[in-house]
Amino acid sequence: MPLDEFSIIQKYFSSLGESQGISLGVGDDCAILDIPKGKQLAVTVDTLVEGIHFPVRASPADIAHRSLRVNLSDIAAMGADPHWFTLALTLPEVSDSWLHQFSQALLTDALSFGCALVGGDTTAGPLSITIQVLGTVSQGKPLIRGGAQEGDSIYITGSLGEGAAALSLFDATSDLARIATKDTLNRLLQRFYRPEPRLKEGAYLRDLASAAIDISDGLIADLGHIAKSSGLGANIELDRLPIASWLLALAEPSYIEDWVLFGGDDYELCFTVPNRNKDLIESMISSRELNAVYIGKMSKIPGVRCFDSRGQAVELKKSGYQHF
Numbered sequence: 498m499p500l501d502e503f504s505i506i507q508k509y510f511s512s513l514g515e516s517q518g519i520s521l522g523v524g525d526d527c528a529i530l531d532i533p534k535g536k537q538l539a540v541t542v543d544t545l546v547e548g549i550h551f552p553v554r555a556s557p558a559d560i561a562h563r564s565l566r567v568n569l570s571d572i573a574a575m576g577a578d579p580h581w582f583t584l585a586l587t588l589p590e591v592s593d594s595w596l597h598q599f600s601q602a603l604l605t606d607a608l609s610f611g612c613a614l615v616g617g618d619t620t621a622g623p624l625s626i627t628i629q630v631l632g633t634v635s636q637g638k639p640l641i642r643g644g645a646q647e648g649d650s651i652y653i654t655g656s657l658g659e660g661a662a663a664l665s666l667f668d669a670t671s672d673l674a675r676i677a678t679k680d681t682l683n684r685l686l687q688r689f690y691r692p693e694p695r696l697k698e699g700a701y702l703r704d705l706a707s708a709a710i711d712i713s714d715g716l717i718a719d720l721g722h723i724a725k726s727s728g729l730g731a732n733i734e735l736d737r738l739p740i741a742s743w744l745l746a747l748a749e750p751s752y753i754e755d756w757v758l759f760g761g762d763d764y765e766l767c768f769t770v771p772n773r774n775k776d777l778i779e780s781m782i783s784s785r786e787l788n789a790v791y792i793g794k795m796s797k798i799p800g801v802r803c804f805d806s807r808g809q810a811v812e813l814k815k816s817g818y819q820h821f
């Protein structure tokens with residue numbers, strides 16, 4: 498007999514991860530959580546639907562990793578610490594092996610990122626996963642999008658373009674899956690299913706950055722959000738954009754540019770730094786404490802503009818990912 502909802506929760510989701518402040522976890526009508534004094538709650542939610550946000554027949558472990566990590570990336574972008582999460586799982590059928598793999602992968606990430614499942618819901622229907630992460634941030638200290646000032650320096654963590662390149666693996670009209678080596682394929686899939694939430698970087702940036710966002714819709718679109726929210730514009734130098742050398746070897750420069758500027762799903766942080774903190778950020782980068790690069794400056798003129806190495810403006814062709 499298939500498991501009912503109560504048994505699914507008992508068997509797979511009653512004790513998943515560890516965190517502070519859980520007065521009452523899974524098993525009652527609500528979870529009861531203690532928010533430490535001087536902290537504010539940071540809340541984010543994301544739904545992933547099979548066939549839209551990940552390919553049909555993706556492995557349960559892959560789906561679990563991505564579902565939690567995209568949310569943790571939003572927590573990182575606020576300079577917050579994750580503590581708790583809830584899960585709403587819609588399943589076409591109850592499969593023990595699917596649930597086992599899914600919950601084990603979720604447990605691995607919950608433990609490594611320091612958060613715990615505190616509640617959820619299961620329903621029958623087309624496969625979809627909704628995770629809500631709750632974190633805390635010091636009172637009045639969240640890294641919001643609208644905090645940048647004119648002249649602030651713009652930085653990016655990690656490297657860009659791999660998330661969008663990975664997406665094109667799932668596109669039947671793209672020949673990337675055929676031409677890429679096994680090693681490259683694995684790197685791209687890893688990047689797609691296990692994006693690295695930049696929590697450590699977000700914590701460093703709390704007191705140093707003026708604004709931050711995680712890159713989910715593409716650099717131009719997401720930096721555009723910082724610019725607009727701050728009532729400013731941004732100038733970026735294309736030659737400074739961080740691109741992994743193995744990615745450069747993978748496709749024509751025009752594809753790469755498209756992936757880097759307009760492709761989403763990188764889950765790197767884009768952040769701005771006021772002049773007074775720039776030396777400190779640069780020294781953290783030099784000592785490899787912080788993996789980030791400078792890419793440009795905030796400007797008074799609205800919009801995001803790109804420049805080449807000679808300082809010439811470069812015309813952009815596309816705009817970022819639209820959800821609808």
Ligand SMILES: [Mg+2]
Nearest residue numbers: 571574711713
């Ligand atoms: Mg975000």
